[in-house]
Amino acid sequence: MLDVKLLRQQPDIFAQCLKVKNYVLDVNEFLFLEAERKAAQTETERLQRERNARSKRIGAAKARGEDIAPLVAEVGDLGARLDAAKERLGQVQARLHDFLQQIPNLPDASVPEGRDEADNVEIRAWGRIPKFNFEPLDHVDLGVAGALDFAAAAKVSGARFVVMKGAVARLHRALTQFMLDIHVAEHGYTEVYAPYLVNSASLYGTGQLPKFAEDHFTVEGGELHLIPTGEVPVTNLYRDVILGAETLPIRHVCHTPCFRSEAGSYGKDTRGMIRQHQFEKVELVQVVAPDASWEGLEELTAHAEAILRRLELPYRAVVLCGGDLGFAAAKTIDLEVWLPGQGRYREISSCSNFLDFQARRMMARFRDPDRGAIDYVHTLNGSGLAIGRTLVAVLENFQDGAGRIHVPDALRPYMGGVATLDLSAGLGLSPPAS
RNA sequence: GGAGGGGUGGCUGAGCGGUCGAAAGCACUGGUCUUGAAAACCAGCGAAGCUGUCAAAGCUUCCCAGGGUUCGAAUCCCUGCCCCUCCGCCA
Structure with a gap:
């Protein structure tokens, strides 16, 4: 597995290096998956943060002996939206993971070029x-x-x-x-x-x-x-x-x-x-x-x-x-x-x-x-x-x-x-x- | 194969459905003290990821794994995996 952070920074250099191994890195596919991942992940984490905050407030209200029903009602479809976001994130992460797993290691600079x-x-x-x-x-x-x-x-x-x-x-x-x-x-x-x-x-x-x-x-x-x-x-x-x-x-x-x-x-x-x-x-x-x-x-x-x-x-x-x-x-x-x-x-x-x-x-x-x-x-x-x-x-x-x-x-x-x-x-x- | 018990941070080990990423101890790191060391005392100390140009900062996830219940799960339910004890069998 390659270092994803480095790959994000300079995919073209990676692609160049991998040519020595006769491997064609699909940079566009990678960039697309990365963009998808980023969108899905930030959205998922935003919803999780919201859920955590609301649940915490319910807990606090209950501890004070207040009626929590209105707070619970307020949560609405947050759970459903979170599930959808998680689903989307899971899918894109799986695709990204598969993509990364398939990429061979970079050859060292001292490795001679050649076919077989x-x-x-x-x-x-x-x-x-x-x-x-x-x-x-x-x-x-x-x-x-x-x-x-x-x-x-x-x-x-x-x-x-x-x-x-x-x-x-x-x-x-x-x-x-x-x-x-x-x-x-x-x-x-x-x-x-x-x-x-x-x-x-x-x-x-x-x-x-x-x-x-x-x-x-x-x-x-x-x-x-x-x-x-x-x-x-x-x-x-x-x-x-x-x-x-x-x-x-x-x-x-x-x-x-x-x-x-x-x-x-x-x-x-x-x-x-x-x-x-x-x-x-x-x-x-x-x-x-x-x-x-x-x-x-x-x-x-x-x-x-x-x-x-x-x-x-x-x-x-x-x-x-x-x-x-x-x-x-x-x-x-x-x-x-x-x-x-x-x-x-x-x-x-x-x-x-x-x-x-x-x-x-x-x-x-x-x-x-x-x-x-x-x-x-x-x-x-x-x-x-x-x-x-x-x-x-x-x-x-x-x-x-x-x-x-x-x-x-x-x-x-x-x-x-x-x-x-x-x-x-x-x-x-x-x-x-x- | 049969019966039972259990999987929590480097280790040991608490943990009630709601400020629990998690008590305590050990280990480790830094400091005080000391000629030095030990002891004692004080402080710190899990991992992965994301946002952010860097940094500052913030957020998310992780208590064997995967599902489920719930506004909220280390905690409740189901399944799987692994470990331990006893019995049986056995190189």
């Missing part, structure tokens, strides 16, 4: 892209002996699901634990366990509603929704909260499954586990004072990058262009990992600064001791990292051409010391030491 992901700008790259003396397989082929079983998942559930078995299932678990441990022990995040089903208010708070209702799953007959990302339950912890300044910055790490309907992505990434209805993610969330959010974005991005570096996975960081930027974000840095099976970089983390956009929607505030005032916090989040895609990256980058996967050093303690996974043996389970 082809226009994103690389800001750094790390690691060496592996050279193989064989044709690298993608994860689907690497797991074909049974460790990654897409057919079984299709039978049990449908398309866009996976069943992992044996060593790969363990690798998946190991990655999760590894990431959580690093973020907690070394990056100063507090671990959080949160619900996977949330109410609509939470989805409004972080901006998944009202515009993107088709992107997530809603439980039939209920008002609960499967979370599309851990961002939703974790950021909403601070909905309707006024924080003490001393509690900032807040850093949370949370491992959750994520559920996405992937409506509108038919035919896209249908092979393998790049785009699934269900995947796991370790999410980083920060709640900070307004003057600390840009620093926070750099920091949070570096925390996500640290995981890739320790896993020795080559990646690059790109700044999303206006056209590719999400609804609520002012700026987003994507981390893209190299996938030999596809011969290209793929998104594995998305780190965003939302400024006060989410905070405004969810009334997440803090008490600023310097000014003695209450102000909105700034919120940030990023994947640290998406587990499924990290698994794919490990399998594809560390294959040896003979169906074996080299386990990166950092992960071995989480794999019971195992250095190599043999996927050719079916489930990739090492034969028992006999």
Whole structure:
């Protein structure tokens, strides 16, 4: 949600900024609704004031033991007029609210112009892209002996699901634990366990509603929704909260499954586990004072990058262009990992600064001791990292051409010391030491 | 699933249908006192929005949410949500 007061003052400047996000702000519609709102609100408040004054006089007269009948008669149709005014105000406010809810966040001035992901700008790259003396397989082929079983998942559930078995299932678990441990022990995040089903208010708070209702799953007959990302339950912890300044910055790490309907992505990434209805993610969330959010974005991005570096996975960081930027974000840095099976970089983390956009929607505030005032916090989040895609990256980058996967050093303690996974043996389970 | 109790300001907690946005205490902020601190005492202290160029000032709304009764609702009625206690079931 944007600052309405600022929007009123300079709607044209807002419209100009939103063009970078390919959003057309209907300034005339806004000005019309604002004029309506103002008229309706002043009229309603005027009638309320009159009613209050009259009621107060009746109360006073009654207290003095006087006959209140004439005073009551005098009220006349005030109630009816007030009801009508309230009705009108309610309607225009609802329209205005809807209008404002649909407007995306303003992109930061540093966000490059552009239409789609082809226009994103690389800001750094790390690691060496592996050279193989064989044709690298993608994860689907690497797991074909049974460790990654897409057919079984299709039978049990449908398309866009996976069943992992044996060593790969363990690798998946190991990655999760590894990431959580690093973020907690070394990056100063507090671990959080949160619900996977949330109410609509939470989805409004972080901006998944009202515009993107088709992107997530809603439980039939209920008002609960499967979370599309851990961002939703974790950021909403601070909905309707006024924080003490001393509690900032807040850093949370949370491992959750994520559920996405992937409506509108038919035919896209249908092979393998790049785009699934269900995947796991370790999410980083920060709640900070307004003057600390840009620093926070750099920091949070570096925390996500640290995981890739320790896993020795080559990646690059790109700044999303206006056209590719999400609804609520002012700026987003994507981390893209190299996938030999596809011969290209793929998104594995998305780190965003939302400024006060989410905070405004969810009334997440803090008490600023310097000014003695209450102000909105700034919120940030990023994947640290998406587990499924990290698994794919490990399998594809560390294959040896003979169906074996080299386990990166950092992960071995989480794999019971195992250095190599043999996927050719079916489930990739090492034969028992006999 | 059954029975009962309850949702009031940062917290605890009063509240009669009519100067109640709401007693009191705690916490917090400022002051007096003190070498300093504590204690004591004095004062202040909820949020959102609107009108106003700014400011001064004024107004409206908010006592879980949504309806209703009434000239007037924190207070009465209905519905929903949430919490607590006991019983049952249960990972």
